[in-house]
Amino acid sequence: MLILSRKKDEKLVIGDSIEITVVDIRGDVVKLGINAPADVKIYRAELLDAIRAANIEAVAQADADLSSIEKKLKNKK
Amino acid sequence: MTDTGEKIKFTSSRFGEIEIPEKDLIHVPEGIIGFQHLTRFALLDTSGGESQFLWLQAVDEPKLAFIITDPLIFVPGYGIDMSEPDLARIGAMQKSPPALFAIVTVPQDNPDSISANLLAPLIFFEKESLMYQVVLEKGNWPIRCPLLEYVPEAGKASNAGGAEPC
Secondary structure, three states: OOOOOOOOOOEEEEOOOEEEEEEEEEOOEEEEEEEOOOOOOOOOHHHHHHHHHHHHHHEOOOOOOOHHHHHHHHHHO | OOOOOOEEEEEEOOOEEEEEEHHHOEEOOOOEOOEOOOOEEEEEOOOOOOOOEEEEEEOOOOOOEEEEEOHHHHOOOOOOOOOHHHHHHHHOOOOOOOEEEEEEEOOOOOHHHOEEOOOOOEEEEOOOOEEEEOOOOOOOOOOOEEOOOOOOOOOOOOOOOOOOOO
8 A cells, every 4th residue: 555644735646637635634534625537436435335235235145035024014005 | 239139048046047138137337336246137026026126136146136126115205316426427328217226135034124225226227228336425315224114104294204214
């Protein structure tokens, strides 16, 4: 992993089209400004981690039996 | 694109040998988050339309399938507000309005706590046979919306009191 030190208002450039600015530093919180092309996905890593975990958990067992749930759903309606 | 007469054969741990027309193959170019290596899926419904659930089976991994559902059945107020990057990447280029699916989790030890992921739904462009999992950062939708606990009551206007869990 590349590790760089930056001060407030200093920037980083990634590739030809992504620019990250350190907007503010307060205590242990760093505020970043990101300029990137409109189609680049930018997420907080923990959000993607949570979705990845949920997807892995959702992988269905081949013998999963939905019939009792379907029945309960119908009865509830 | 492809010869509509072509058939695709694959194996599913749950359903065995399967053959579908190649045009029914669903392409997930960006993959499902955590499963980016799998880009070909098939939508399987063995209930003849009776069930609220469908199976999204990976064509290249017999053991990998997701149970999915139409989230609007359970949460009538559900809607998606795609992020700008998602719109730029996938929204603008599609001509037909997409269908929405949510990935369902059925815990083995407690099937009644079945839930649907409303935070990261699947957007399906049927005409183009393209599917994407998108992350809805704006809507505050839960990653695990309980389905058995939340069923809209007939007499109650949905989302009236703001008491809905999802």
